[in-house]
Amino acid sequence: MNTHTLLLFSATVLPLVCTPGPDILFIASQAMSGGTRAGLRATTGVLCGYGVHSLLVALGLAAVVAASPVLFEVIRWVGITYLVYLASKMIRAALRSGDLVVPRGQVANQLYKGFLTSLLNPKGMMVYVAILPQFMDRHGGNATLQAVVLSAVFMFWCAVVYASLCLALGRVGRRRLSDTRRRVIDGSAGGMVLIAAGFMALVRQ
Numbered sequence: 001m002n003t004h005t006l007l008l009f010s011a012t013v014l015p016l017v018c019t020p021g022p023d024i025l026f027i028a029s030q031a032m033s034g035g036t037r038a039g040l041r042a043t044t045g046v047l048c049g050y051g052v053h054s055l056l057v058a059l060g061l062a063a064v065v066a067a068s069p070v071l072f073e074v075i076r077w078v079g080i081t082y083l084v085y086l087a088s089k090m091i092r093a094a095l096r097s098g099d100l101v102v103p104r105g106q107v108a109n110q111l112y113k114g115f116l117t118s119l120l121n122p123k124g125m126m127v128y129v130a131i132l133p134q135f136m137d138r139h140g141g142n143a144t145l146q147a148v149v150l151s152a153v154f155m156f157w158c159a160v161v162y163a164s165l166c167l168a169l170g171r172v173g174r175r176r177l178s179d180t181r182r183r184v185i186d187g188s189a190g191g192m193v194l195i196a197a198g199f200m201a202l203v204r205q
Contacts (some may be wrong), residue, residue, distance in 0.1 A: 001073065006153055009135045013127055017161050026117050027153025027162050028169055029108050034172030038110055043162040047155055052063050052119055053128045053153035058144050078130045080201050087194040094187035127154060 018024075023046050031039025039061050132154070136146045 003059060005019055005135055005137070006149075009132075009150055009153060010157060012131060012135075014157050014161075017154075017157050020124075021123050022121050023114075023118050023158075024162065024165065026114060028165060030054060030114075031166040031169040034110070036166050039166030039170055040163065041158070041168060042110040045111040045116075046118040046162065047159060048111075049115045049118030049121070050128075050151075050155050053124060054148070054155065057128045057146045057151060058130060065162040080124060082126050082130055084194065087191070091187060091191070091194075143186045 018193055027042045030042040123146065128151070132147065132150050136143060136149055
């Protein structure tokens with residue numbers, strides 16, 4: 001698997017990782033209410049949940065997709081459609097006013113709760129089912145190994161973004177993200193996701 005593919009995959013999933021959703025809101029709430037350590041425990045749980053997704057993809061879906069050009073194309077366009085839908089939601093959110101409110105309140109056993117949050121998170125499932133297979137080269141070697149590498153890249157960016165969030169919010173502990181900052185984040189992320197969808201529609205393996 002070449003560096004260009006890994007960079008393109010990173011550019012596609014990084015805006016998704018940064019987009020506020022169940023995982024990032026849960027981690028933020030724990031970091032603000034329980035400090036950096038609580039946030040990092042929640043982050044570890046979230047990464048464990050994604051590890052289960054990675055295992056399922058590596059054992060089954062990767063091989064099936066690699067062996068079926070038709071299924072590959074179906075999944076490719078499902079992924080593209082999802083990215084366009086997600087980008088439109090973020091851009092619409094950027095046009096609306098209002099601060100982003102992060103739920104406050106520390107829960108017991110952040111590791112377990114974080115695990116369940118990511119395991120059942122539709123956004124995470126979509127990355128593995130509809131996006132990750134599109135960056136696999138059907139003629140480029142072991143499909144399982146490619147799936148493992150791409151999964152590791154996704155989890156790496158999750159770890160970097162979520163850990164950075166814990167370090168920041170564990171010290172600051174603010175409850176709201178201002179309207180202007182939220183609009184900039186949503187608009188920028190939406191644009192990046194839309195560009196990634198365009199690349200995926202134009203580039204064929």
